[in-house]
């Protein structure tokens with residue numbers, strides 16, 4: 001019903017959202033993915049940017065993308081000022097933040113405070129204090145604030161979530177989530193590789209190395225699929241590469257709050273020294289009646305092992321999948337969809353909320369409920385930051401278990 005209403009509204013107004021971007025300039029990694037995903041459904045176009053850390057590179061990056069010179073800004077502060085001088089029918093509808101982690105907080109705070117919707121990459125910010133501040137700003141201004149935990153955008157992840165919530169695998173007893181990478185198995189940062197350089201620098205990356213960069217994705221995937229809340233954790237962080245200042249390998253035991261009388265257990269692995277592994281994110285959810293398994297490198301398939309029955313393979317694009325999975329699908333089965341499309345699904349659902357906002361329908365004050373829209377929001381981002389902090393605390397402590405319940 002809601003979807004139908006929004007489709008009608010778009011047809012009447014024929015609005016294409018105006019996007020501004022901070023970060024994502026020449027030689028950047030994820031900015032180009034965001035630009036592709038954000039415009040995939042022709043619901044947005046890039047009209048402004050402050051794309052790099054130096055004025056010269058920002059301008060050159062904007063010219064590469066054909067930005068109008070007046071809106072090709074040298075610095076994000078100029079972009080905010082310049083856009084606020086424009087009329088509401090010209091100003092950006094949202095800003096996308098794809099800088100290294102340390103710049104998320106000032107940029108997100110400034111744009112959200114000015115009433116501009118935000119789509120920010122993870123991990124949200126460096127500290128829980130900063131995250132709490134952003135949550136308060138979102139509550140006060142009512143802006144839509146999405147955090148691109150893109151793995152929850154995959155159709156088969158959405159189907160896994162539906163199977164857990166409908167009870168298809170019974171009550172969840174255990175979750176094993178792994179994000180295995182090998183690209184930081186040697187001191188790549190010393191070669192000048194810029195993505196490795198900032199990710200291994202505490203001032204720009206934050207408290208966590210592997211646990212922040214990819215462990216935060218794993219934490220969100222568990223939360224999204226199972227709906228379970230963490231109670232406590234027991235973490236062991238290691239830095240294997242000599243001279244590196246942040247962890248490059250994380251092994252965490254998880255205890256969840258009781259649901260239906262069961263206190264589920266879990267294991268989370270986030271590693272960047274596992275030679276030969278690329279983006280090997282995988283999750284297994286063990287219930288009282290069955291098991292689910294999904295691999296990011298084979299994302300169009302969800303495995304189901306029901307108790308006492310043969311294995312089943314659910315495949316993207318088929319009519320037997322849940323509505324959320326169908327809605328997150330663009331191509332017929334057999335034509336693979338993957339990383340770009342999953343990102344685009346986060347955008348698509350955030351756009352629904354942004355477009356509903358002027359009509360007073362977005363209910364964005366419902367933090368944690370995503371205002372009824374299926375996208376990771378500032379609350380998920382804040383929970384991720386809290387998780388990273390608790391993991392680091394646990395690893396540094398002699399105590400066996402560290403409370404990890406999210407307070408918001």
Ligand SMILES: NC(=O)c1ccc[n+]([C@@H]2O[C@H](COP(=O)([O-])OP(=O)(O)OC[C@H]3O[C@@H](n4cnc5c(N)ncnc54)[C@H](O)[C@@H]3O)[C@@H](O)[C@H]2O)c1
Nearest residue numbers: 023024025028029030050051052053098099100101121122
């Ligand atoms: N969701 C995902 O799957 C995913 C994947 C990769 C990266 N990320 C996240 O995206 C962000 C960017 O990562 P990346 O690998 O693309 O980094 P990157 O180093 O490749 O790119 C960062 C860009 O930000 C620019 N920048 C730095 N400071 C800036 C400032 N003050 N103003 C404007 N631009 C500035 C840099 O010049 C560069 O163009 C990080 O937060 C990272 O954790 C998320």
